[in-house]
Amino acid sequence: MRPLSAAELLCAWEDGLSRGPVDRALVLLAAASPEAAPDSLAALPIGERDSRLLALRAWIFGATLASRATCPECGEQVEFSFDAASRFAPWRNEPPQTEIGISFAGYDLCLRPPNSIDMAALSLDSDAEARRSHLFARSLVSASKNGDPVGADRLPPEVVAAAAEALAKADPLADMRVDLGCPTCEYRWQAPFDIVPFFWSEIEAWACRILREVHVLARAYGWSERDILELSPARRQAYIELAGS
Numbered sequence: 001m002r003p004l005s006a007a008e009l010l011c012a013w014e015d016g017l018s019r020g021p022v023d024r025a026l027v028l029l030a031a032a033s034p035e036a037a038p039d040s041l042a043a044l045p046i047g048e049r050d051s052r053l054l055a056l057r058a059w060i061f062g063a064t065l066a067s068r069a070t071c072p073e074c075g076e077q078v079e080f081s082f083d084a085a086s087r088f089a090p091w092r093n094e095p096p097q098t099e100i101g102i103s104f105a106g107y108d109l110c111l112r113p114p115n116s117i118d119m120a121a122l123s124l125d126s127d128a129e130a131r132r133s134h135l136f137a138r139s140l141v142s143a144s145k146n147g148d149p150v151g152a153d154r155l156p157p158e159v160v161a162a163a164a165e166a167l168a169k170a171d172p173l174a175d176m177r178v179d180l181g182c183p184t185c186e187y188r189w190q191a192p193f194d195i196v197p198f199f200w201s202e203i204e205a206w207a208c209r210i211l212r213e214v215h216v217l218a219r220a221y222g223w224s225e226r227d228i229l230e231l232s233p234a235r236r237q238a239y240i241e242l243a244g245s
């Protein structure tokens with residue numbers, strides 16, 4: 001994986017414009033990982049995929065992420081920032097576990113962490129519980145009791161819970177959470193953090209800005225889009241100021 005140039009990032013933004021979050025994540029990773037087969041990126045466990053997106057985001061926009069959340073207790077908007085690399089580094093498994101075996105309450109299960117193909121297969125209109133069980137069924141490679149196969153829908157809830165725990169442990173970055181505290185009511189909680197919409201909204205804001213800069217410089221100097229995108233941000237900014245003077 002490598003950082004993206006301004007021209008490559010703009011192409012990735014254009015490619016992802018009409019797509020959903022799963023495809024956007026894969027478009028960005030594919031642009032930054034020309035050596036990887038697209039199928040292999042789609043098959044990455046979600047936590048591994050997202051940790052790569054965090055690394056890409058740090059290369060492009062810096063290591064510090066700033067966001068906001070609503071306090072669940074009093075409704076206050078809480079702004080927060082954190083360094084993703086140091087926050088999530090201890091969560092990462094090296095290498096990510098792709099096959100997990102557990103034995104619980106007489107059941108033997110073989111599981112694999114969900115990937116982007118599984119996420120894309122989830123129906124958008126199903127409720128959260130239906131999505132969870134659909135995802136679990138896809139993650140279950142096999143299940144048996146005393147050697148007899150058992151379907152995902154026939155497993156007791158405590159076995160499903162143990163399996164979910166094993167899956168979360170195998171791919172902890174699939175559920176990134178940030179410790180937050182409310183300055184108004186002092187409530188403390190863990191807010192979920194999803195790198196895909198966060199990174200994409202930053203890319204959208206960046207694309208709007210860079211297209212405006214291309215527009216100003218192309219009109220002022222007659223340069224091509226490619227030439228303008230090859231300028232460093234500092235030079236681009238300097239020429240924009242000169243063009244306006």
Ligand SMILES: [Zn+2]
Pocket residue numbers: 071072073074075076182183184185186187
């Ligand atoms: Zn509060």
